Amino acid sequence: MPEVIEIDFLRKEIEQLLVGKTVEKGILEKESLSNLSKMQFSGILEGKSIIGSRRKGKVLIIDFSNNISFLVHFLLTGFARYHEECPDINYQVALYFKKDGCLLINGIMLGGFAKIVQTEKVFEENGLKELGIDILSPDFTFSEFKKIVASNERKTIKQVLIDQHIIAGIGNAYSDEILFEATILPFRICGTLTEGEIRNIYNSKNRIFEKSISYGGESELSFVHLDGKKGEFHKHFNVHKREGKPCPICGTPVLMKKIGGRSSYYCPVCQK
Numbered sequence: 001m002p003e004v005i006e007i008d009f010l011r012k013e014i015e016q017l018l019v020g021k022t023v024e025k026g027i028l029e030k031e032s033l034s035n036l037s038k039m040q041f042s043g044i045l046e047g048k049s050i051i052g053s054r055r056k057g058k059v060l061i062i063d064f065s066n067n068i069s070f071l072v073h074f075l076l077t078g079f080a081r082y083h084e085e086c087p088d089i090n091y092q093v094a095l096y097f098k099k100d101g102c103l104l105i106n107g108i109m110l111g112g113f114a115k116i117v118q119t120e121k122v123f124e125e126n127g128l129k130e131l132g133i134d135i136l137s138p139d140f141t142f143s144e145f146k147k148i149v150a151s152n153e154r155k156t157i158k159q160v161l162i163d164q165h166i167i168a169g170i171g172n173a174y175s176d177e178i179l180f181e182a183t184i185l186p187f188r189i190c191g192t193l194t195e196g197e198i199r200n201i202y203n204s205k206n207r208i209f210e211k212s213i214s215y216g217g218e219s220e221l222s223f224v225h226l227d228g229k230k231g232e233f234h235k236h237f238n239v240h241k242r243e244g245k246p247c248p249i250c251g252t253p254v255l256m257k258k259i260g261g262r263s264s265y266y267c268p269v270c271q272k
Contacts, residue, residue, distance in 0.1 A: 001076040004135050004169030005209055006217040007055050013226040014053040017082055022049040025096040033092060033114045044116055057131045057168025061122060069119045073127055075112030080105045082226040107222050135169035142202050149198050153191030158259045160190060176240040176265045178204045185271045186264040239265040
């Protein structure tokens with residue numbers, strides 16, 4: 001699924017490609033994704049120009065003129081494409097721009113959304129207001145991470161990393177890779193982690209994100225960049241979804257264990 005790195009790529013690409021474009025026609029094909037009807041969606045976006053893009057956790061925020069913001073949560077399989085020449089293909093949401101091009105969004109599963117709200121109320125909206133600190137925020141310091149771990153001492157570190165109410169942005173894939181990089185088992189209870197181990201997890205997060213960025217993010221499922229190109233970080237996963245395959249460090253078969261209902265992949269030798 002698109003996690004923080006993938007959504008941040010989309011944020012930057014919208015800034016580069018779409019800021020200044022004016023919507024000629026907005027179409028909502030799947031009303032269940034939105035807080036508006038098809039007619040309301042079309043009417044509110046017509047004539048509005050994109051003035052910027054932001055992100056909180058895994059939620060993409062596209063800001064329009066006239067105090068309107070478009071919020072998209074792609075969930076597991078959603079994706080967005082910009083086409084200079086608009087194709088005749090299926091979509092859930094389409095923004096057709098004056099003069100040239102369109103942004104098509106598709107693949108959003110139940111639980112994802114494509115909402116339009118007033119810009120000043122973005123962070124009051126369900127799906128955003130309950131999110132914890134953003135993993136890429138300057139406020140997410142080592143000191144802050146230590147406090148988070150300490151206040152969740154009875155939970156596993158995996159649960160803390162993927163709970164969007166605690167830390168926004170990380171999902172299953174990145175949490176597995178971060179914990180492997182940090183040599184920490186995903187089912188370690190937070191209260192058992194030393195300060196050195198906590199720091200190692202914090203620093204490993206930076207290394208994993210840098211590696212992912214260098215490969216254009218991960219496209220394990222359907223994520224693509226606005227131009228349709230796929231990321232390749234998933235081809236370089238060490239443990240995520242590699243159950244039974246050899247650990248790249250020691251050769252021991254990677255194991256999978258359910259933690260809080262989610263599959264977690266790890267090396268039983270390299271991680272302690």
